[in-house]
Amino acid sequence: MLWQPIEDLPRDWQSLASSELPPLVTVWNEQADRLRQSGEFQIFNEKLRREIAIETGIIERLYTIDRGITRLLIEQGIEEALIPHGATDRPVKQVVSLIKDQEAAIAGLFDFVGGHRILSTSYIKQVHQLLTQSQDSTEALDPITGKIFPVLLIKGDWKRQPNNPLRPDGSVHEYCPPEQVVSEMDTLIAWHQQHCDQKIPPEIAAAWLHHRFTQIHPFQDGNGRVARCLASLVFIQARWFPLVLTRDDRAIYIMALEKADQGSLSSLIHLFAKSQKQAFLRSLGLSEQVLSETRRTQVIISSIAEKLKQNQSISIQQRCNKAETFASSLFSIASSRLQDVADEIKLSVQNFVDDAQVFTVPAPAGDSRSHYHRYQVVETAKQLGYFANLRNYHAWIQLVMNVKTSTTLLVSFHVLGHEYRGLLVCTACAYHRDEAEEGERNISDIQSLTDSPFQFSYADEEENLVQRFEPWLENVIMTGLEYWNKSI
Structure with a gap:
């Protein structure tokens, strides 16, 4: 597939918006402040971030981890002692470092949003450097011989040689040439800011930003991890949830990206919307648990205030x-x-x-x-x-x-x-x-x-x-x- 410069959203982008999410978001917004104040919700968010951190490395095939051990790590934390011999295909210490890098990057997204910062190429480079700090090398394709060879990974800076992958059928998927990366990334940032100003629905803005970034593929390696962080950033700015994609989503995810390469973003938008829907439903299920298990005065007062507020409008x-x-x-x-x-x-x-x-x-x-x-x-x-x-x-x-x-x-x-x-x-x-x-x-x-x-x-x-x-x-x-x- 030949490389093409990135394009803005299609003219009919309104038709791509999820009809399921707006009413669900309305319900969520009315309970969110009460839930956010509870310790249970903080624990829920921590587990969610650990799940994202683990699964993103599996999607990128940086390592494998048994499902049972994955659940244990999500529940108890990312610790070497929890990973028995044979549960992963890489040295345990290296796997834990890669996961913690991803976890730190997600935490950094919340800090970025909290600081009311605007997305920039320099911040994207910071995210890449953080994500790859425990990864020293990657692979490159020699365009002349067609052979794959190891290269030193450039961390936090744009690629300096082509990173076009060789497909199973022998064809080459072309990404943006190194000499075009700066201009393409500037265009990406400018259009993204326009989408923010236009209040494009988060699931559309996130899918567009994710796909167009992967079209550019500005880094030598780690582009998928950065792309999912950028999508998460859009959702966090909307006060939604970071993007959760697991190993079970990988085939659908890859297929959706291929359809986006062909000009249709609908499958990727649907996948992102489904991920958010599941996160909303899981978090809403915490409401009774918060009320029954959290006894702090602040939470009780908040609950009473919320009920009074609701009674003033509609019971x-x-x-x-x-x-x-x-x-x-x-x-x-x-x-x-x-x-x-x-x-x-x-x-x-x-x-x-x-x-x-x-x-x-x-x-x-x-x-x-x-x-x-x-x-x-x-x-x-x-x-x-x-x-x-x-x-x-x-x-x-x-x-x-x-x-x-x-x-x-x-x-x-x-x-x-x-x-x-x-x-x-x-x-x-x-x-x-x-x-x-x-x-x-x-x-x-x-x-x-x-x-x-x-x-x-x-x-x-x-x-x-x-x-x-x-x-x-x-x-x-x-x-x-x-x-x-x-x-x-």
Whole structure:
């Protein structure tokens, strides 16, 4: 791929903005100050930074670490003693140094934002120097012989020779030539500042800055690490969360960057928006924990002040009522669509399966059966990493398919987190019911049909909400039918 000078955002950038994030941010902003004052939130942020620090090195293939050890390091801190022999492919001391460099760089981003500084090329060089202080060499491609050879890594300064990687198919991906780096970086900074002035949505501004920086590839090595720091900087300036990408995101991340190389930023923006959504949901889940575990006077007073402030505008109950009105509308859409699917399945199999039973079972909120299926819903929530609150609100719909095997799709509407303040989610799972003794059936192989819950709140607009929900539901149905197909 030939190098091209970077381009500004496309003219239709407004169409790339996430419709999920604004209402979620509204809910977050109303609880953020209270949470930020708590020790629990500080711990949450520290763990988040450690996760980013570890996973970014894995994405760059600087080292590997077992998942179990990764979780231990996130929970307890980056310490050599916690990494047993064989848990990583590099010397433990070197791995710990690389991780701590990344962790320090992320901490530096918060200091940068706190100082109200403006992004500059000199600061980007500082970030690179910090990230690479424990890395002394990298690899370079000889353009004449085509051979790869080790070179001394230039830290905190622009590259002095081409760093174009050789792809598996033998082609070369060209980045910005060394002699063009200064002008391209000046252009990058100027356009980024324009985006700040125009208040471009953070997920778009971050994806653009990240991709255009990687197009330039101004450093000999470490460009991916710096690019993710720059994206994190955009999010931190918006008072959101640093960018979290893990080893599980690597394939999607690389594919999104390749699509951006071809002119489409939408996949990268979607990936960044999804990362922020997950961080918001995880942090909102802390609210009840903060109130129950943190007893400091400051936090209690802050909570009281927040409640008084909310009562002056609109009560919590009114917000919950509005969210539940939305839930009722989405419930009707899901019930109708699942019934259509049931009818279609019955029509398709009626001529060659005599005893086929395909039907839906809806239980709206307040139904005497609405408390059913707690086990399946809680297990699905565990898979997605949040607490499912079924006390305050719960509605569900089943699509039961007793055709050769017994498979069920379950769509559930409920509260996310211990405290109910007008934020609801919808999740979907599939599972089997196996024959057991005395005619009973055991539930087995519960699988979430999505990689994150569908969240909505009082801050949503119903028209946009339906536009978000319908494609999400179609994807759930398709994934659920694939699950059923594998069991036949």
